[in-house]
Amino acid sequence: MSLDAWIAIGVVLTIFPLMALSRLGPDIILLGAVVLLMSLGVIDPQQALGGFSNSGLFTVAFMYVLVASIRETGGIDLIIRYVLGHPVGERGALTRLLLPVASLSGFLNNTPVVATYIPAVMSWSQRLRLSPQRLLMPLSFASILGGTVTLFGTSTNLVVHGLLIDRYPELEMGLFDLAWVGVPVAIAGLVYLIMLGPRLLPAREGVAKAFANPREFTIEMEVEPEGVLVDRTVEEAGLRHLQELFLIEIERAGNVVSVVGPGERLKGGDRLVFAGTSDAAVELQQIRGLRPSRDATSNLEKEFKERRLVEAVVSDQCQFIGQRIRDGHFRTLYGAAVLAICRGGERVTGNLGQVRLQAADVLLLEARPPFIERHRQSKEFLLISELNGSARPVHEKAPLAWGILLGAVLLAALGVVSILNAAMLGAALALLTGCCSVSAAKRGLDTQVLLTIAASFGVGAALESSGAAEVLANGILAMMVGNPLLLLIATYCVVSLLTELVTNNAAAVIIFPVVMSAAESLGVNLMPYVIAIMFAASASFLTPIGYQTNLMVHGPGGYRFSDFLRVGGGLNLLAGVIALSLIPLVWPF
Template sequence: MGWEAWATIAVVVLCIAALARNVGGPDIILLGGLALLTAMGIVGSGEAVAGFGNEGLVTVAALFMVVTGLTQTGAMAMIVQPLLGRPTTVPVAQARLMLPVAGLSAFLNNTPIVAMFLPVLSDWCKKTGIAPAKLFLPLSYAAILGGTCTLIGTSTNLVVNGMLLASPDLEGFNLFDIAWVALPALVVGLSYILLTSRWLLPDRGSALDLGDDPRQYTVEMIVDPAGPLVGQTIEQAGLRHLPGLYLAEIERNSEVLPAVAPTTSLHGSDRLVFVGIVESVVDLRKIRGLLPATNQVFKLDAPRTQRTMLEAVVSDSCPLVGKSIREGRFRSTYNAAVIAVARNGQRILNMKIGDIVLRPGDTLLIEAHPSFARQQRNSRDFFLVSQVEGSTPPRHERAWLAMGLLVGMVAVVTLGYLTMLQAALLAAVAMIVTRCCTGTEARRNVDWRVLIVIGAAFGIGQAMANSGAADGIAGFLINVVGENPWLTLLAVYIVTSIFTELITNNAAAVLVFPIALASATSLDVNFTPFAIAIMMAASAAFATPIGYQTNLMVLGPGGYRFTDYVRFGVPLNLLVMLVTVTLAPLIWPF
């Protein structure tokens, strides 16, 4: 190997060390590594930025927008929540999450599956009180393992099969051929996750801090008579274990039902009184079938889908101080509706919103157009005005439309009419055109850090190929094992796995395939076990966040560090390797 190869290896090692020590964000570290390789001339400027136009990266960006439409309409919750339920323990939650994800990933691309589950899983963590770090890596790993089970489950399998068909005297695989190895690996992998995550995955606090928050709001909601909650019990409607929020009472036909039992059935037009913190109030108002109790929100000028929730602290110079909200004509004065009032940590019960007399220092939870914050930020009427993130009401009336767009996207890809990129771009545009989400919401929900990491990883992978580092490492490891086919198969798996963790899965498969084919030919043995090993090793990337794009996608939401992947992923890598290297030669003898 020349100096370029050694320099590339040094940069890669430096990036891994920086990631392990958590000295900066993965996007900054990998972008810095790519900049070094470009400055040394190992990878050209065009090659360095080519990864940012890669089809896979653009597909991920488009899928973020598709998921925004699904989230903003509540369609994603309608799809996933029945599968997830309300588990009481982490292993049960992991099992309910991983089984459907693995099953879907066997027939659909795992990237959109993970992208679709991310926002719903975040909400699920809030409702169950389970730390996100216990669920997001299992989500990614289940999608990866499920994707290995069929020929179409991951693009890597298709790439390897394409190279088989392009090679003389070699035959391709049928749809379920790889399942003979992948299904046992899936069972072993999911069992490992369920049995060891308690100790190997971090527990960095719950998804929602339920500490003493002085802003305890009393919020009233009405059960929509035409909604899906009518006839359900409090437990079935998911209103019993809301984090940071509790149902204080129900008002039904002028009768008050205090200390509501979980078996109490909901009736149309029931008035529900909740007490809790603002984050949970936001979640409450996204539940399909609940409407704001105050009719003032229906009199505002802006459509409800264009409004947001804001918090405003009443100043002592506010002209409404000493007057009730109704008497002061709050809605007419500010074009905003008061949803709830917090006062020095005291819960204002047994009083309708319009009858509350405002005092200086009261914190108002308001529904209004986002322009309210700009208009009132410097006003003397309020000490402070701030917008509550993620509080735009869902467009429930468009949920089925968003779901139809998702089904259409999956169908045209599965039937082979369009590529994943083409279908994702069309679905993203359709979500905006049909107003399932706005362009601003779609842009805001694209995780640009993930895209930067993916793009930089492609550039570093190109440097590994250009410099000869990849060929040098592969040739050295395979030559070390001599002429034993089992050891050669093991070496092929290890080399492919290392390259997958450091470069990308498809690039690793393409680099190792000709080396493995030459080794099998020289040994005069059946190449099929080697092809299976390349497929499994190139997909089964668990030990680093950059090894597989779904690992990158859960890095931020799960609050993980590089060492979390190493500690939890390396044993899983070894287990899958053991299953593959043991079974492949038994099913397809040398």
């Protein structure tokens, strides 16, 4: 084996543990790997940048714009309003929820579908007197199952298809070719969730209960009108660096000063709202010039145009992970104050300033209205849900947005134009008709996913051009004793395991050239292995970190790691058995 092949294998073996264990984003890790491989001469600049010209990458980008048009016009909200309704029993609720989610996810990126449904499901579950935990995990799993039905369903399908037609143009697939396997997998998975879900899902209270009463996590004091603190700044009054408290806002003459700065001057009669522990109230009462608030109404129960209460789920890409809130100056960076933190379905008690943030933590924030728009598409947070006064989108153009999406699907399905051209035409129409603004389209582009996909191509090219893919393929063949079926099973299992640990797109793209080399050596049909890669990379149910939608519901649902293993383990096995049974029948070796 050549030196270049050893380097390529060494880089790949380093990438996977880094993506599984490091806080660095997969895009940064993969781009770094491509730069290293190019610097060492394993790949040339054309190979390194080849991913940025791949048709699958551009199809994914145009689909993000189409999804943004549905979101901006409130298209998904319409379905929520008219479909969820008033079901009878828990299984009826699951049926009403899962069927439309799975159907939508066949044509829309499932991340915004799940993000839109979560707040609706939270309030819907209260009306039904069900714990949100009984619905949120099935919501994520249904979106994943729906994505396996069409080429549009997941970015992984589009990317693997792009790799396929770049290498073998004659093997181009149709939009619904995957449905021969995807529909049975999705139906079986939905039946599993509806029939067995109520027995397997937990029933803890989760975030809704933990954040139910604002009085539990706020302390209110009043500045004495003739006291010594009048006209002093917050810094001078000693209220800036309290041990277990944050001053989050001041109510003054019917208005609210949110995200209070150290130079803010106090006035007589100001009501000061602190977030912290109840024990810290003793410390406040000892400060001369402050007295307990005489108003029986909690300040957070009042509505102010300057203030919003917001729930935000911390992303695994948040720069504050592992840092204490006070040390990281969270309030300064985001312009929002942390009122409470929920982790594993329970509110974190004690000194908030000393809490180190973790991925999937749910934060209850007090913020100004611009915070919501600014961070709705931020990679720092997986979900932004406003608790009071949430503005709803204008629905007038929702039918037009849906019409454009369905038109793009029909053009691709009937073979009138390619999937790339259909997505491109749909995105252009969405912009021209005003269903989606240019700024909303830019926000809708998930640059991390796009960069991860593009960089993965460079790493895959290194495996192929250096000969490493061929060597690895021969090693796999030796273990499989030249059996095409064993190779198919091994492909599915390896990709399924990797996608639970790292990103599904990276796992699929890096494994693709190895599996193709092995299949070519056997002289068999390549399509069974292409389909197996698509399904194995998408069917991620075992861990909250395996798929973004799983991480999105992990915090709001108050789930534990074991909950995903218990519910998702059987679903992973069911999807794998059905897919591996049907793939050789639809695409014979």
